[in-house]
Amino acid sequence: MRINNVSFQAIYEALRVPSDPLLIICHVSPDGDAIGAALAVAHLCDTFGRPCVLVNDDEIPERYQFLPGVERFLRTSAVTEFFQYAVAVDCADLRRLGEAVRLIAPNGQLINIDHHGTNNHFGTLNLVQAEASATCLVLYRFIRANQLPMNRSLALVLYTGIVFDTGGFHYNNTTPEIHLAAADLLSYDIEPFLVADRVLEAMTREQIELVRLGLSTLTVHESGLIAYVAVDQSMLKASGARDGDVEVLLPYPRTLVGVEVGLLFRERPDGMVKVSLRSREFVDVAQIALVFGGGGHVRAAGCEVPGPLQSAVQIVMKEVEAAVHETLHKVREANA
Ligand SMILES: [Mn+2]
Known part of the structure; x- marks a missing residue:
């Protein structure tokens, strides 16, 4: 892995100096950190007077529609031009x-701003802070270090x-540190419940129906240490939920007392199966995801494997x- 992080100053100059439009990309199936970070970069471009285009392969989920600037996201399929300058956040x-x-034009510049431990420094300029809890925290540090203007939209x-x-x-x-950052951001007239409700709690009727159907598939391994939920296309259809809604099932398998690794399998229309892994205390699920070409964090990771669902x-x-076997064996030995 190439470790070639550049300074905040170098990122500042790359964002601030060129006048050509900046393409802002966050990861497919975008989540709150990816969308928040992409929008933060767009707000910075506004400050710099630099044009930018926000793009994602997927639709931005309904729960994030309250975010200022979210209407600027375009679907990849709707963009026809090429960009000399691009930034990827949370990828x-x-x-x-x-x-x-x-x-991104061949020979174009790609800035990589991220916090994943599995980040392979794919950018021409990389700012990867694996110890940061969120890409939005990396950007917060960047904004404060460069004394860039903060406002309510950016803080939100x-x-x-x-x-x-x-x-x-x-x-x-x-x-x-993240509590201090949050305290600072809250001082820009942000309602904490508005954010927590939209981002973490609120569910549509279709999503609740999907939880009901999905939980009926809950399977617990004989060890009691692993549990999973597997959602197929028929459940999505029956619930009326959309593909991106499946994430509402994510917390449940690990919630079960005694479970070390909880998984969510979801069958996609193209036949691939998306796998989300969560661990409670010991297992590094990023390493498991890497086996299948995925990645992520120690306690939360994901990958895609070919279907059908059961295989x-x-x-x-x-x-x-x-x-799980290997990790718990090590833990027991360490405690012996
Ligand atoms: Mn993130």
Whole structure:
């Protein structure tokens, strides 16, 4: 892995100096941190008077429609020009950019701003802070270090990313620093409940129906240490939910007492199966995701494997069983 991080100053100059439009890309199936970070970069471009285009392969989920500037997102398929300058936020590798990568001109400059430990420094300029709890925290540090102007819109999108990636300040990445950043951002007239409700809690009727159907598939491994939910296309149709709605099922498998690794399998229309992995205390799920060409964080990671659903479950579960067995063996030895 190439470690060639550049300074805040170099990123500032790359964002501020060129007058050509900047293409802003966040990862496919965008989440709160990805969308918040992309919008934060767009707000910075506004400050600099630089034109920008926000793009994603997928639709921005309804729950993020309250964010200022979200209407500026275009679907990749709707963009026909090529860009000499681009920035990718919250993407661990080039594949996470999806089809949008094709909008970057050959020999174009690609700025990579991220916080994933599995980031492979794919950019021409890289700012990867793996210890940061969110890409929005990397941008917050960048904005404060360069003394760039903060306003309510910028604070709101950054706060949203922080709330999302810390699970509402629940996860172990909830550091003193991120609380201080959140406190600073809240002082720009932000309602914490508005963000927590839209981003983490509120569900549509279709999403609740999908939870009901999805939970009926809950399967617990004989060890009691692994649990998963598997959603197929028929459940999506029956619930009336959309593809992106499946994430509402994500927390449940790990919630079960005693479970170390919880998984969500979702069958996509193209036959691929998307796998989300969460661990409670010990297992590094990013390493499991890497086996299948995915990536992520120690406690939260994802990958895609070929369908059909049941064979995807079997293949991934085999790897998870081995990882759980090996990790817990090490933990026991360390404690002996
Ligand atoms: Mn993130």
